[in-house]
Amino acid sequence: MTDTACSATPSTAPAVPEPSADLLLRAAAVRRAAMALGQCSDAERCAAVQAMARALEEDAAAILAANRADLEAAETEGLAPALVARLRLDAAKLGGAIEGVRQVAALPDPVGRRQLHTELDAGLVLERLSVPLGVLGVIFEARPDAVMQIASLAIRSGNGALLKGGREATRSCSAILAALQRGLAVSAVAPDCLELLTSRQESLALLRLDGLVDLIIPRGSNALVRFIQDNTRIPVLGHADGICHLFVDRAADLPQALAIALDSKTQYPAACNAIETLLVHREVAAAFLAAAIPAFQAAGVELRGDATAQALGVALPAGDEDWRTEYSDLVLSVKVVGDLEEALAHIATYGSRHTDAIATTDAATADRFLAAVDSAGVYLNCSTRFADGFRYGFGAEVGISTQTLPPRGPVGLEGLVTYRYRLRGEGHIASDYASGARRFSHRPLPL
Amino acid sequence: MTDTACSATPSTAPAVPEPSADLLLRAAAVRRAAMALGQCSDAERCAAVQAMARALEEDAAAILAANRADLEAAETEGLAPALVARLRLDAAKLGGAIEGVRQVAALPDPVGRRQLHTELDAGLVLERLSVPLGVLGVIFEARPDAVMQIASLAIRSGNGALLKGGREATRSCSAILAALQRGLAVSAVAPDCLELLTSRQESLALLRLDGLVDLIIPRGSNALVRFIQDNTRIPVLGHADGICHLFVDRAADLPQALAIALDSKTQYPAACNAIETLLVHREVAAAFLAAAIPAFQAAGVELRGDATAQALGVALPAGDEDWRTEYSDLVLSVKVVGDLEEALAHIATYGSRHTDAIATTDAATADRFLAAVDSAGVYLNCSTRFADGFRYGFGAEVGISTQTLPPRGPVGLEGLVTYRYRLRGEGHIASDYASGARRFSHRPLPL
Numbered sequence: 001m002t003d004t005a006c007s008a009t010p011s012t013a014p015a016v017p018e019p020s021a022d023l024l025l026r027a028a029a030v031r032r033a034a035m036a037l038g039q040c041s042d043a044e045r046c047a048a049v050q051a052m053a054r055a056l057e058e059d060a061a062a063i064l065a066a067n068r069a070d071l072e073a074a075e076t077e078g079l080a081p082a083l084v085a086r087l088r089l090d091a092a093k094l095g096g097a098i099e100g101v102r103q104v105a106a107l108p109d110p111v112g113r114r115q116l117h118t119e120l121d122a123g124l125v126l127e128r129l130s131v132p133l134g135v136l137g138v139i140f141e142a143r144p145d146a147v148m149q150i151a152s153l154a155i156r157s158g159n160g161a162l163l164k165g166g167r168e169a170t171r172s173c174s175a176i177l178a179a180l181q182r183g184l185a186v187s188a189v190a191p192d193c194l195e196l197l198t199s200r201q202e203s204l205a206l207l208r209l210d211g212l213v214d215l216i217i218p219r220g221s222n223a224l225v226r227f228i229q230d231n232t233r234i235p236v237l238g239h240a241d242g243i244c245h246l247f248v249d250r251a252a253d254l255p256q257a258l259a260i261a262l263d264s265k266t267q268y269p270a271a272c273n274a275i276e277t278l279l280v281h282r283e284v285a286a287a288f289l290a291a292a293i294p295a296f297q298a299a300g301v302e303l304r305g306d307a308t309a310q311a312l313g314v315a316l317p318a319g320d321e322d323w324r325t326e327y328s329d330l331v332l333s334v335k336v337v338g339d340l341e342e343a344l345a346h347i348a349t350y351g352s353r354h355t356d357a358i359a360t361t362d363a364a365t366a367d368r369f370l371a372a373v374d375s376a377g378v379y380l381n382c383s384t385r386f387a388d389g390f391r392y393g394f395g396a397e398v399g400i401s402t403q404t405l406p407p408r409g410p411v412g413l414e415g416l417v418t419y420r421y422r423l424r425g426e427g428h429i430a431s432d433y434a435s436g437a438r439r440f441s442h443r444p445l446p447l
Numbered sequence: 448m449t450d451t452a453c454s455a456t457p458s459t460a461p462a463v464p465e466p467s468a469d470l471l472l473r474a475a476a477v478r479r480a481a482m483a484l485g486q487c488s489d490a491e492r493c494a495a496v497q498a499m500a501r502a503l504e505e506d507a508a509a510i511l512a513a514n515r516a517d518l519e520a521a522e523t524e525g526l527a528p529a530l531v532a533r534l535r536l537d538a539a540k541l542g543g544a545i546e547g548v549r550q551v552a553a554l555p556d557p558v559g560r561r562q563l564h565t566e567l568d569a570g571l572v573l574e575r576l577s578v579p580l581g582v583l584g585v586i587f588e589a590r591p592d593a594v595m596q597i598a599s600l601a602i603r604s605g606n607g608a609l610l611k612g613g614r615e616a617t618r619s620c621s622a623i624l625a626a627l628q629r630g631l632a633v634s635a636v637a638p639d640c641l642e643l644l645t646s647r648q649e650s651l652a653l654l655r656l657d658g659l660v661d662l663i664i665p666r667g668s669n670a671l672v673r674f675i676q677d678n679t680r681i682p683v684l685g686h687a688d689g690i691c692h693l694f695v696d697r698a699a700d701l702p703q704a705l706a707i708a709l710d711s712k713t714q715y716p717a718a719c720n721a722i723e724t725l726l727v728h729r730e731v732a733a734a735f736l737a738a739a740i741p742a743f744q745a746a747g748v749e750l751r752g753d754a755t756a757q758a759l760g761v762a763l764p765a766g767d768e769d770w771r772t773e774y775s776d777l778v779l780s781v782k783v784v785g786d787l788e789e790a791l792a793h794i795a796t797y798g799s800r801h802t803d804a805i806a807t808t809d810a811a812t813a814d815r816f817l818a819a820v821d822s823a824g825v826y827l828n829c830s831t832r833f834a835d836g837f838r839y840g841f842g843a844e845v846g847i848s849t850q851t852l853p854p855r856g857p858v859g860l861e862g863l864v865t866y867r868y869r870l871r872g873e874g875h876i877a878s879d880y881a882s883g884a885r886r887f888s889h890r891p892l893p894l
Contacts, residue, residue: 035795035819035821038818038821039818039819118839118840120833120838120839120840124829124833126839126840131821133851133852134821134851214851214852215851215852229680230680233676233677235682235850235851235852253874256874259874259876260874260876262876263876263877263878264876267876267877267878267881348482366871370869370871371485371486372482372486374482374485374578374581374867375867376867376868377867377868377869377870378867378868378869378870379869379870379871379872380869380870380871380872381871381872381873381874381875382571382870382871382872382873382874382875382876383872383875383876383877385876385877386567386571386870386872386875386877387868391567391877391880391887392565392567392573392868393565393567393573393887393889403682404580404581404661404662404682404865405580405661405662405682405852405865406853406865406866408865408866408867409867409868410868418851418852418853418855419853419855420821420822420823420824420825420855420856421823421824421825421834421839421856421857422817422824422825422826422827423824423825423826423827423829423833424813424817424826424827424828424829425826425827425828425829425830425833426828426829427700427703427706427707427828427829428828428829428830428833429706429707429709429710429714429829429830429832430710430714430830430832430833430838431710431714431832433838434714440838440840442840
């Protein structure tokens with residue numbers, strides 16, 4: 001769950017430096033180690049993640065002490081309370097994180113799956129197999145527990161990782177990484193597969209490691225993600241905005257629609273899959289808002305409406321800026337629309353292609369909405385808060401992506417693998433097919 | 448798209464201008480039309496492509512006349528003979544291209560495939576469905592026939608396209624596009640789904656149309672592809688380099704290995720899947736090269752070798768620059784290696800992760816090579832020339848990608864679609880699961 005959508009925006013964008021020779025050497029070492037890891041068996045990678053969990057348990061005291069030192073420094077420096085809360089790692093939180101590492105070990109292997117199997121001709125057989133990406137570059141803000149999660153996901157899926165935690169979590173991250181590497185040292189996986197970057201310069205230069213890093217995973221504020229997307233040619237798994245909508249159609253079951261709206265906004269307002277804008281069909285706007293305004297008020301939600309919504313009782317005004325804003329807070333903008341097409345046009349203009357829902361009992365309207373909204377998730381009569389890798393049944397969530405190309409939406413372990421074609425022949429050459437001496441069979445074989 | 452670690456960007460590259468208001472409007476119009484196209488049925492899209500083929504036939508005389516005018520201008524301007532050859536469109540070539548359009552219409556629909564189907568809870572059902580990407584940006588050098596191919600692939604897969612042909616093919620491309628749009632006009636698909644860009648400024652500004660264009664497909668020289676990759680945040684389907692290797696192992700069937708080497712180099716040396724470097728195991732180098740040197744000589748191939756290869760009869764020297772070079776010509780570099788690991792290290796250092804092959808009869812060596820080489824295609828005992836969408840049985844080839852993330856390798860129609868999650872509920876809200884009042888079933892349903 002990406003629950004970090006509400007942290008502060010860095011003031012000025014720093015320049016991205018060229019990687020230092022030292023960073024290039026360390027990244028190349030991670031890549032070499034990751035190539036070997038990519039050839040480890042499922043059992044070896046599972047055992048390695050289990051060993052990481054054991055080492056974390058054994059080092060618990062040291063990790064908690066390091067975290068206390070980070071917390072003391074944070075207090076001295078006057079770190080914002082929200083950041084301090086995310087930085088804090090007590091015995092219970094650490095225990096939960098270690099349990100999470102064990103759960104990652106138990107996930108089904110994403111590597112070595114045969115996705116395609118075709119006989120091109122007698123004795124010439126093509127396979128497409130899932131393989132690790134290679135090396136992940138992971139950039140966190142605070143949250144030392146995320147280091148354990150992402151490191152275990154990386155190793156489980158056969159990938160190395162360059163990890164950069166927040167500066168305020170340096171001691172915690174170092175202690176955690178030392179434990180993880182000690183765990184790997186007694187496994188078939190080289191400790192070099194995980195490397196901690198410590199300076200801000202290094203985390204910026206990471207964005208320039210094309211060819212050594214295959215995927216960047218940012219875990220932090222929208223501003224962090226946007227900065228990274230704008231400053232790297234490496235693919236980025238993440239999303240800058242989560243501007244999600246619920247459209248209450250004229251054929252909606254209004255009490256059900258209200259329950260969905262309340263859940264979508266208030267169940268965890270800081271989450272990227274919470275709604276920011278409610279679109280209400282003109283024909284039911286009066287009836288719906290009569291019930292919704294007091295219900296949202298009771299839930300502590302500030303409503304901001306367009307002129308029609310205000311005429312129907314919404315106290316505060318909403319304008320163009322509101323439609324573009326991810327509040328990540330107990331604020332909801334409300335717009336009354338004339339019909340489905342106006343709702344679709346609003347979502348196309350202001351949405352971030354994350355998750356958008358409709359409440360309706362009309363099948364044709366539902367089908368049109370589900371076909372026409374070009375978002376990673378399109379929902380009918382349920383809360384947008386279901387947009388989550390765990391809730392989708394993936395067993396893990398690497399992130400939620402709002403890019404167009406796959407992986408899109410909530411991404412599980414399969415977002416950390418790619419594929420490779422393997423062709424086995426018996427001396428087959430292409431000129432025999434060009435000349436017509438041989439012909440392709442293209443016969444599908446069982447997967 | 449990240450072939451080389453941290454290579455310097457050429458500073459002489461032309462500046463990429465901001466899109467003009469006119470271009471933004473036209474691109475937005477294509478996007479709107481494409482959104483409607485994305486909701487057309489399989490039958491409607493097939494019929495539209497058939498209508499495109501018919502219109503091309505009807506306009507054949509006008510298209511050939513436009514091409515003759517382009518050719519006359521090219522002669523006046525002294526265009527290179529290779530470019531003139533690619534520009535030329537005679538009746539036979541046009542007929543072949545129209546036949547290709549009809550074949551695209553007959554391809555299986557890539558849209559609407561259910562890739563995942565899970566009951567999250569009673570009445571709450573998740574699907575993952577393939578959907579069109581949206582709008583393709585296609586940049587060609589010369590080759591007016593490619594416009595017909597890519598336009599039909601775009602429409603077949605439910606995508607709009609902004610097409611930019613080479614300046615020297617302007618008249619041909621305009622005539623072709625007029626025919627294609629006339630065909631669409633009598634179909635369910637809006638002619639606005641296809642738009643021709645005509646100026647160089649527009650083709651550069653296309654690279655800045657993030658949010659309006661979902662995928663860039665470059666069809667041209669390595670330099671063109673690299674420039675595009677370096678100057679856009681839009682994903683690029685393509686490859687800058689095709690530096691492919693064949694490793695002749697000590698356990699190779701030497702006559703078979705030689706046949707594979709000759710085919711891989713000479714069957715079409717300008718292709719990206721032709722080999723550029725032959726790696727030969729020391730123990731068989733003398734025997735292999737004794738047969739290979741005269742065979743390559745007879746085929747008109749210039750061999751360049753390292754010191755050991757030269758000592759064994761290769762006439763010309765090869766150095767570091769050779770290992771990095773895609774000759775795209777009848778030139779082959781030869782290196783003698785001490786063992787499999789040295790071959791793997793060479794490929795990891797100099798390869799472009801396109802397609803690499805081994806010739807061996809030793810199963811363990813084959814398995815190690817196929818697991819350790821991190822390229823889109825890894826081959827055993829067959830020619831690298833099989834790396835091709837048609838030869839793989841995809842029915843079409845959009846391009847070959849050497850990026851790490853999917854789509855990778857030869858890409859068929861599936862490279863022009865992405866997916867969307869669709870969740871249908873009956874008033875389900877997330878807080879019921881957070882509270883424990885309800886539990887997820889995560890029950891797989893039939894695809």
